[in-house]
Amino acid sequence: MKLNEEKELIKRAKKDPKIFGNLYDENYPKIFGYILKRVANLEIAQDITSETFLKALKNLWQFRWRNISFSSWLYRIASNEIANFFRKNKNKLASLEKVLEPISTHNPLTEIIEAQEKLKEYKDFLALQEKILQLPLKYQEVICLRFFEKKKIREIAEILGKKEGTVKSLLHRGLEKLREKFNATF
């Protein structure tokens, strides 16, 4: 969607709940997917996704068009919520062991259990994510956005509110640190 068209859509979403609902339906899968790939835990991903959209709604009325797409704005909120989560829960980094732990018994929905089983199958991804989570947040963000969300440098810069040069630099240093983590294992 072109930025102009999106600007009109956001304006309408402030008045029409159906449009807001459509925006939500369109963006939920990518935001939930991004958060899940960052935290590698379904329950945490659900909580952070809820926080992201609640915050987006709260700020919707004040949302002023600054030539940043709505989706990038949502990614930004999601990144901030993930950062908040990690700051508050320094010791609860997702790890392969955490993913393989049984689901908490207060949440017995079949859907969640099946999703958890499905997540376990992505062993390569989980092993990779375990290493990425050991990096400082600023590197985690750029690496995940670049390689897991397949975002271009320009898009990452828009999401994180940084210059493109800074993003390239962070990516380069982040990859170096990640390589060190892998090399330390071997």
Add this chain to the structure above:
Amino acid sequence: MEEENLIKKLEETSLPEIEIPSHKRKLKQILLDKYFREKRNWEVFNVLRKVVPVGAIAIVLIILISYSLISPQYSLAKARGIAMRDPRIKELIERGAVIKDVKILKDKAYVLVQPLAGTEMETEEIKTGLKTEEGFLGALAEIDLKEKKVSRIEKLTPPSSPLAEEEKEKAKEIAENNPEIRRIVPKEAEIMEIIPVPFSQLRLIKEKNSVRVVPEQIEEKRVRIIYELNKNQWEGEIDLIEEKVDGVKFLGEIEE
């Protein structure tokens, strides 16, 4: 590990594409519920901001904040709680309705329950007393705050605004030029009637001694065109504001 190997690994690793539909649905309901409340607060604030000088706003805000500490927020929450415990309202919510609005008047509360915007509810099993010919469009519950129970609940027949001749002509024109209508409705079919569609989204307003149900958005204007040919009928729904056809369907044969 070389950098290019690491990049290759990052690019080629299979990524989880997992969704939890129940979370998506539940979150949407919560968001839409909050949407109406936040929208109203923001509209009021916007009006104040334009009309009243900044210093006065500050004073008003201080008064509002102090008032809000002892205020009807408690009663609103109490009313919601009582409504949610009523089995009839609980059933509606389980089938996809939301509490759209709550107003307090003296020692009574009025709760407006409607289908979630943009969704269709399964209305077959809803008690017939709460349904109109068009299905479940909404219900208004009166709550006795002292007795802490729903004293009565009645179905809503949402209002519609009458159609001017120009509007009917406009609807016909939009329909005539629509490819879907041309495809589904036979050319020889005649227009039997053009009727306004009731406002789908409503809210409550408090007047002196009563609470009234009014449309959420006055800019909504939809009509239905009923076509007939050889005892068969079709219906087209037209949005006069967006100037488009929202849907066409075959209604079946008219019963004698």
